[in-house]
Amino acid sequence: MAKAKKTDSSVQSWKKKKWIPILSEKIYDNSIIGETPVEDPTKIIGRSTNVNMMSVSGDMKKQNISIMYKIHNHKENKFYAVPIGYKTSPAYIKRLVRRGRDRIDASFLVKTKDDIVVRVKVILLTKALVYRSSRSQLKKLLEYECGEHSVKLDFYQFFNDVLNNRFQNKTRSMLSKVYPLRTFLVKEINLEEKIDPKDVSTTPFKGLKKIQEKHKRSMEKRQQRREEGGDRRPHARGPHRPPHRPPVRAAPRPPVSAAPVTENKEVEKPKPVEEKKEVKPKEEAEKKE
Numbered sequence: 001m002a003k004a005k006k007t008d009s010s011v012q013s014w015k016k017k018k019w020i021p022i023l024s025e026k027i028y029d030n031s032i033i034g035e036t037p038v039e040d041p042t043k044i045i046g047r048s049t050n051v052n053m054m055s056v057s058g059d060m061k062k063q064n065i066s067i068m069y070k071i072h073n074h075k076e077n078k079f080y081a082v083p084i085g086y087k088t089s090p091a092y093i094k095r096l097v098r099r100g101r102d103r104i105d106a107s108f109l110v111k112t113k114d115d116i117v118v119r120v121k122v123i124l125l126t127k128a129l130v131y132r133s134s135r136s137q138l139k140k141l142l143e144y145e146c147g148e149h150s151v152k153l154d155f156y157q158f159f160n161d162v163l164n165n166r167f168q169n170k171t172r173s174m175l176s177k178v179y180p181l182r183t184f185l186v187k188e189i190n191l192e193e194k195i196d197p198k199d200v201s202t203t204p205f206k207g208l209k210k211i212q213e214k215h216k217r218s219m220e221k222r223q224q225r226r227e228e229g230g231d232r233r234p235h236a237r238g239p240h241r242p243p244h245r246p247p248v249r250a251a252p253r254p255p256v257s258a259a260p261v262t263e264n265k266e267v268e269k270p271k272p273v274e275e276k277k278e279v280k281p282k283e284e285a286e287k288k289e
Contacts, residue, residue, distance in 0.1 A: 013039070022049070022071065022079045026156040027163065028056050033069060033081065041074045048084065053163070064092035083159055086189035093123060096183055102126045104135055105187075108143045110150040112158055115197040120146055121188040127180050134179050141178060141211065145171045155191075162186055173218075177211045 017037040024031050033051045038044055048070045054063040068085030097103055104124040111117055124138060149167060150158050161167040172184040 020044075020077060020079055022069070022081050024056065024069065025073075025080050025082050027083055027160055031056055036079070041079070044079060045071055045074060047071050049081070050087075064089045083156070084191050086159065086162060086186065088185060088187050093185070093187070096123075096125060096185070100128060101182060102128075102130045102135065104138060106139050106142055108146065109192065109195065109200045110147050111197050111200040112150050112153060112155045114154040116155045117192040117195045117197050117200055118150065118155065118158070119188070119190045119192050120186070122146075123183075123185045123187050124175070124181055125183040125185075127182045130179055137178050138175055141175060142171065145174055159189065162189060174211060177218075 014037075017039045019035050020038050020041070021032050021035045024033050033056055034049060036044060048068055050066050050068055052063060053065040053067055054060060056067070066087050066089070067083050068087070069081035070084045071079050071081045073080040102125070104126070105121070106124070107119065107121045109117055110120050122142060124142070130138075146167075149161075149170065153161065158167070168184050168186065172181055175181055175184070
């Protein structure tokens with residue numbers, strides 16, 4: 001009898017629950033990221049959930065990224081969640097790493113415009129093996145560029161730049177002036193609520209002026225290419241590819257005239273050359289006698 005009472009109470013408690021949708025705020029506004037059964041909505045506020053970015057954005061290329069949301073509000077029988085984290089799947093990272101390349105892992109703290117401290121983890125893959133000095137230079141420049149980019153934006157703007165690859169493209173173009181990179185990947189983004197934002201500061205970079213000059217030159221060359229008629233090189237593919245030009249063909253050759261017909265005449269064969277015999281000195285003396 002006791003078992004029957006337990007099953008009845010669990011069924012009754014489940015029947016009281018209702019399925020309530022969870023909507024995304026700040027990024028992908030009002031898009032449904034999931035739903036949850038709830039009896040008391042106040043108990044759900046503060047909980048977190050992981051969502052695959054492909055299901056939110058509808059882009060198949062984003063299936064290796066998961067976004068962490070935190071439910072913070074309940075209105076009109078709907079929950080509203082805010083992004084608090086970003087993570088790339090380790091299986092995707094393993095596929096990128098190959099022999100003959102260097103993997104550089106960097107982890108550092110960054111402060112945003114609204115005084116939120118963020119832990120950013122980045123993976124750099126070079127095109128070939130690199131000296132230790134250039135690796136340390138890449139790390140320092142990466143930390144400086146990330147700090148300068150995040151200070152100008154609030155947390156959700158910075159998070160949105162990472163999702164849309166604006167942060168990656170800007171930082172990669174600067175890092176490639178030190179050494180060319182094959183991939184620039186943001187591994188994780190996490191909020192650090194226990195750290196005081198006053199303790200976080202951007203470290204200055206010594207060789208920044210030289211790299212900025214190189215970056216300006218490359219941007220000027222790119223602008224000049226755009227003005228001439230093509231943003232990319234002629235062999236590149238994409239929407240900015242220059243118009244197709246037909247290949248230049250050589251002029252047609254003139255027809256070969258027939259060779260004149262000659263009468264068949266007997267060709268005289270050359271006479272064989274008689275070989276001269278070598279005469280020995282004794283035989284020459286006998287002949288003289």
